[in-house]
Amino acid sequence: xxxxxxxxxxxxxxxxxxxxxxxxxxxxxxxxxxxxxxxxxxxxxxxxxxxxxxxxxxxxxxxxxxxxxxxxxxxxxxxxxxxxxxxxxxxxxxxxxxxxxxxxxxxxxxxxxxxxxxxxxxxxxxxxxxxxxxxxxxxxxxxxxxxxxxxxxxxxxxxxxxxxxxxxxxxxxxxxxxxxxxxxxxxxxxxxxxxxxxxxxxxxxxxxxxxxxxxxxxxxxxxxxxxx
Amino acid sequence: xxxxxxxxxxxxxxxxxxxxxxxxxxxxxxxxxxxxxxxxxxxxxxxxxxxxxxxxxxxxxxxxxxxxxxxxxxxxxxxxxxxxxxxxxxxxxxxxxxxxxxxxxxxxxxxxxxxxxxxxxxxxxxxxxxxxxxxxxxxxxxxxxxxxxxxxxxxxxxxxxxxxxxxxxxxxxxxxxxxxxxxxxxxxxxxxxxxxxxxxxxxxxxxxxxxxxxxxxxxxxxxxxxxxxxxxxxxxxxxxxxxxxxxxxxxxxxxxxxxxxxxxxxxxxxxxxxxxxx
Numbered sequence: 001x002x003x004x005x006x007x008x009x010x011x012x013x014x015x016x017x018x019x020x021x022x023x024x025x026x027x028x029x030x031x032x033x034x035x036x037x038x039x040x041x042x043x044x045x046x047x048x049x050x051x052x053x054x055x056x057x058x059x060x061x062x063x064x065x066x067x068x069x070x071x072x073x074x075x076x077x078x079x080x081x082x083x084x085x086x087x088x089x090x091x092x093x094x095x096x097x098x099x100x101x102x103x104x105x106x107x108x109x110x111x112x113x114x115x116x117x118x119x120x121x122x123x124x125x126x127x128x129x130x131x132x133x134x135x136x137x138x139x140x141x142x143x144x145x146x147x148x149x150x151x152x153x154x155x156x157x158x159x160x161x162x163x164x165x166x167x168x169x170x171x172x173x174x175x176x177x178x179x180x181x182x183x184x185x186x187x188x189x190x191x192x193x194x195x196x197x198x199x200x201x202x203x204x205x206x207x208x209x210x211x212x213x214x215x216x217x218x219x220x221x222x223x224x225x226x227x228x
Numbered sequence: 229x230x231x232x233x234x235x236x237x238x239x240x241x242x243x244x245x246x247x248x249x250x251x252x253x254x255x256x257x258x259x260x261x262x263x264x265x266x267x268x269x270x271x272x273x274x275x276x277x278x279x280x281x282x283x284x285x286x287x288x289x290x291x292x293x294x295x296x297x298x299x300x301x302x303x304x305x306x307x308x309x310x311x312x313x314x315x316x317x318x319x320x321x322x323x324x325x326x327x328x329x330x331x332x333x334x335x336x337x338x339x340x341x342x343x344x345x346x347x348x349x350x351x352x353x354x355x356x357x358x359x360x361x362x363x364x365x366x367x368x369x370x371x372x373x374x375x376x377x378x379x380x381x382x383x384x385x386x387x388x389x390x391x392x393x394x395x396x397x398x399x400x401x402x403x404x405x406x407x408x409x410x411x412x413x414x415x416x417x418x419x420x421x422x423x424x425x426x427x428x429x430x431x432x433x434x435x436x437x438x439x440x441x442x443x444x445x446x447x448x449x450x451x452x453x454x455x456x457x458x459x460x461x462x463x464x465x466x467x468x469x470x471x472x473x474x475x476x477x478x479x480x481x482x483x484x485x486x487x488x489x490x491x492x493x494x495x496x497x498x499x500x501x502x503x504x505x506x
Binding site: 002015 | 236308309310377378380414474
């Protein structure tokens with residue numbers, strides 16, 4: 001979060017991507033970004049190694065919160081919840097936008113998808129490595145001068161409605177935006193959590209009450225946005 | 229085996245901030261607010277901006293306003309997008325520092341507005357009396373009334389080792405019946421109005437209500453949207469207002485300690501001089 005804060009002036013990466021491009025060069029030197037990222041990645045992998053060798057932890061995940069393959073594909077479960085149950089759709093690979101066509105495409109998830117909390121955790125652990133690789137490749141592109149050097153191209157924003165999407169950590173986020181006279185007139189945002197929320201009710205078969213927090217954490221739903 | 233985790237912790241050392249007992253560089257440097265720079269060199273540019281239509285072209289949330297022939301920033305509405313700083317860098321500037329919480333919503337307007345010292349000291353005295361007993365163990369109930377998740381993320385961060393709110397005797401509780409502080413994020417969407425009121429009614433007095441983030445303080449970016457949400461001020465009596473989009477963990481922590489009387493309240497003259505220095 002503090003790396004993002006140093007790069008963008010805020011902790012959530014806001015205000016950097018604008019219609020037509022980006023507002024500025026990275027505020028942190030590429031070598032410093034690489035170093036900070038490497039430190040975070042190494043630290044997380046080290047903690048993961050310790051977690052995976054804790055039998056008491058792994059036991060709580062195995063078999064907990066099972067989401068069947070059929071239910072996942074029937075509903076179109078997004079992100080790690082889908083991948084853990086054998087349903088792998090990834091906007092970065094299947095509907096790439098922006099720089100994604102120029103970056104290494106994330107591999108389809110190959111590991112046997114047992115559909116439980118353990119499977120979803122394994123998907124997330126792998127995605128940490130995927131994200132680190134994508135960021136590294138992006139930094140390579142920045143330093144190699146692959147870009148045209150322009151930060152932003154002028155756009156002629158017409159009136160109308162369009163849909164945009166991106167693969168977030170939780171899965172696909174979709175926005176529908178209606179633009180009129182250069183301003184956003186209506187905007188609908190569907191987070192991945194908003195879509196996956198309904199599946200939460202299907203996954204408690206055979207679990208006990210104290211499994212609830214593990215199932216909840218394995219779904220990793222963000223409840224915000226539903227009321228808004 | 230417990231030993232590998234203990235060794236891991238010892239090897240990592242202490243990650244926890246010393247704030248408030250000691251200074252913290254990130255607390256002091258984080259750009260949590262925007263201000264109007266007032267000096268002789270930009271008088272002409274400021275005069276040019278004393279037109280609400282011009283200001284509304286710059287600011288997407290109507291946080292810039294004219295006041296007494298000059299320009300003011302209403303931090304209650306500011307979502308920290310930085311368009312004003314980018315388009316008029318001689319007039320608007322980022323202000324580092326996380327102590328952005330205030331006891332009265334009017335104090336969030338930074339500009340040449342007359343300030344009511346007496347009203348502030350009445351509020352301060354009453355709040356101090358209310359929290360006198362909440363010294364060493366305080367419980368917070370957090371309610372999200374419709375946000376994008378970033379405010380909640382920052383509130384959750386208070387539990388991590390860096391901020392470690394537990395070291396200050398402050399805890400989160402799942403039940404309003406056990407809570408002393410009601411921490412509210414989100415725009416106050418109509419579907420959450422009744423649950424929010426029920427939560428407040430379930431909390432035994434004394435209670436401190438904190439509105440955290442531009443969404444809760446004013447409705448944020450969605451203020452004039454069809455959900456009709458203007459923050460939670462119309463749903464509850466709010467004691468502490470924390471601007472920011474979202475309010476950072478340090479800003480929320482500062483607000484909690486301010487509400488508990490554990491920090492000095494910014495002096496009234498500081499709010500007026502917040503004009504150029506805050």
